[in-house]
Amino acid sequence: MRKFDVLIIGAGAAGLMCAHIAGKRGRSVLLLDHAKKPAEKIRISGGGRCNFTNHYSSPSAFISNNPHFCKSIFSRYTQRDFIELVRSHKIDFHEKKLGQLFCDNSAQDIIKMLLDECDRANVILQLETYIKTIEASGSGYKVSVKAIDAIEAIECESLVIATGGLSIPKIGASRFGYDIAQQFGLKVTSLKPALVPLTFHSEFLDRCRALSGISVDAEISFGTICFRKGLLFTHRGLSGPSVLQISSYWDENREITINLLPELDLIDFLKRCKSESPKQSIHTALSQHLPKRLAEDILNELGLAGRLADLSHAKLQILSERIHKWLVIPNGTEGYRTAEVTCGGVDVDSISAKTMQSKSQEGLYFIGEVIDVTGHLGGYNFQWAWSSGFVAGQNV
Ligand SMILES: Cc1cc2nc3c(=O)[nH]c(=O)nc-3n(C[C@H](O)[C@H](O)[C@H](O)COP(=O)(O)OP(=O)(O)OC[C@H]3O[C@@H](n4cnc5c(N)ncnc54)[C@H](O)[C@@H]3O)c2cc1C
Structure with missing residues (x-):
C-alpha cells in the first residue's frame, strides 16, 4: 500500500495549484485524475488561449449562498500573485477587454507552467485512475483506486477533492465531488448549468x-x-x-x-x-x-x-x-453540454475559509468549482481555482 501525506483527486486548475503549493512545503503529494490528460478545461478555455484571471477580480464577481466566504481566500492569493507566477515562467499575455487576461500563444502555456511547478515540487501525477471507494481510517483516509486493471489501496493524511463541476462531461466532468461531500455528510446546494x-x-x-x-x-x-x-x-x-x-x-x-x-x-x-x-x-x-x-x-x-x-x-x-x-x-x-461552469456546489458553510477543510470531517478538503462559488465570465472562475487551491495547498 502506498502512503502519501496528501492525495488530491482532480488534476485540473485547482488540483494542480494545490499540489505544487503542498509539495513545496515538503508534503508528499499524489495527484490523481481519471482523464487521459491533465487540465483539459484549461486547454479548451478562452478559445484555446485561457482567460486565466482578471485584473479586476473581486468577491463581488462571484455567486454563492454565502458571498462573504470567498473574501479571505481571495485576499490570500490574488490575481496579482497568479500574474507574477505567469510572468516568472515568461508566458506572454495580453488584456483583451474589461481586465480579462489571455495567453498570447496558447492555453498549453498555463498547463505546462503548472506541470513544471508540480515537477519541481516532486508531485506524482497519475492519470487514467478511477476511484473505487474512500473511507476515513485512523487519522486519515484509505482510498481504493483502479489503474491499468489493477486495484490498489492508497493511504493519505489529507484528502483534497478538486474534481470540478458538471460541465462538458465528454472531457471528464463528473458528479464525484458532490457524491463524496454527501458521503461525509456535507450539504450540497442545488446545481444548475451556468455561463450557458x-x-x-x-x-x-x-x-x-x-x-x-x-x-x-x-x-x-x-x-x-x-x-x-x-x-x-x-x-x-x-x-x-x-x-x-x-x-x-x-x-x-x-x-x-x-x-x-x-x-x-x-x-x-x-x-x-x-x-x-x-x-x-x-x-x-x-x-x-x-x-x-x-x-x-x-x-x-x-x-x-x-x-x-x-x-x-x-x-x-x-x-x-x-x-x-x-x-x-x-x-x-443548453445545459452542461455547453455550460462553462456549474452554479452551486458543496455548501460553503460546511468548509473552513481559513483552510478549505471540511468543518465536520477532519482531513477532507474541497477546492475549485466543486464548491458553491461561481464566478462571472472573464477569468474569474480560474482565479477561484488558483486562490482556493493555494489556500488548501498551504494547509493540507
Ligand atoms: C469551454 C470552457 C471554457 C472556459 N473558459 C474559461 C476561461 O477562459 N476563464 C475562466 O476563468 N474559466 C473558464 N472556464 C471555467 C473553468 O474552466 C473552470 O471553472 C475551472 O477549470 C475549474 O477548475 P477545477 O480545478 O475546479 O475543475 P476542472 O478544471 O474541471 O478539473 C477537474 C478535474 O477533475 C477530474 N475529475 C472529475 N471527476 C473525476 C473522478 N471521478 N475521478 C478522477 N478525476 C476526476 C477531471 O478530469 C478534471 O481534470 C471555462 C470552462 C469551459 C467548459
Whole structure:
C-alpha cells in the first residue's frame, strides 16, 4: 500500500495549484485524475488561449449562498500573485477587454507552467485512475483506486477533492465531488448549468434562427441583476457574453429583460427624426442604430411600416418600449453540454475559509468549482481555482 501525506483527486486548475503549493512545503503529494490528460478545461478555455484571471477580480464577481466566504481566500492569493507566477515562467499575455487576461500563444502555456511547478515540487501525477471507494481510517483516509486493471489501496493524511463541476462531461466532468461531500455528510446546494446559452420555445426560436449571426451591444437584466456585454442571436437561441452572464442568475420560467439600445433614448431620437425628416421610413430611422434585419424583424412583429410622418406618437412609444424593455421567457438552457461552469456546489458553510477543510470531517478538503462559488465570465472562475487551491495547498 502506498502512503502519501496528501492525495488530491482532480488534476485540473485547482488540483494542480494545490499540489505544487503542498509539495513545496515538503508534503508528499499524489495527484490523481481519471482523464487521459491533465487540465483539459484549461486547454479548451478562452478559445484555446485561457482567460486565466482578471485584473479586476473581486468577491463581488462571484455567486454563492454565502458571498462573504470567498473574501479571505481571495485576499490570500490574488490575481496579482497568479500574474507574477505567469510572468516568472515568461508566458506572454495580453488584456483583451474589461481586465480579462489571455495567453498570447496558447492555453498549453498555463498547463505546462503548472506541470513544471508540480515537477519541481516532486508531485506524482497519475492519470487514467478511477476511484473505487474512500473511507476515513485512523487519522486519515484509505482510498481504493483502479489503474491499468489493477486495484490498489492508497493511504493519505489529507484528502483534497478538486474534481470540478458538471460541465462538458465528454472531457471528464463528473458528479464525484458532490457524491463524496454527501458521503461525509456535507450539504450540497442545488446545481444548475451556468455561463450557458439560453434556449426558447419554437416561435421565438424561429426568429432567433432568422437573425442568427447578428450581435448587438444589449443590456440584459433579470430582477435587479444587469449585464451589458453583448448579445448574439444563434440557431439555438440567444448567446453572447450578456446572455451567458445572466444565465447564472436566471431561474426557470422567469422572464429576462433585454434593452437593445441601452445608450440611446429611442423615443427622443424618433421624435427628432420625425420632425427633421418626416418622409424618412421608420425602418431607415431604426436601422441607424440596429442591424437592418433586426430592425425589420421588430417592426414586422409590431406591424409598423411606412413614413415617420404617418406614425402616431403612441406607436413610436410602443416601439421604444419594445426596444428598451423586450421581455422574453427562455424555456431552458443548453445545459452542461455547453455550460462553462456549474452554479452551486458543496455548501460553503460546511468548509473552513481559513483552510478549505471540511468543518465536520477532519482531513477532507474541497477546492475549485466543486464548491458553491461561481464566478462571472472573464477569468474569474480560474482565479477561484488558483486562490482556493493555494489556500488548501498551504494547509493540507
Ligand atoms: C469551454 C470552457 C471554457 C472556459 N473558459 C474559461 C476561461 O477562459 N476563464 C475562466 O476563468 N474559466 C473558464 N472556464 C471555467 C473553468 O474552466 C473552470 O471553472 C475551472 O477549470 C475549474 O477548475 P477545477 O480545478 O475546479 O475543475 P476542472 O478544471 O474541471 O478539473 C477537474 C478535474 O477533475 C477530474 N475529475 C472529475 N471527476 C473525476 C473522478 N471521478 N475521478 C478522477 N478525476 C476526476 C477531471 O478530469 C478534471 O481534470 C471555462 C470552462 C469551459 C467548459
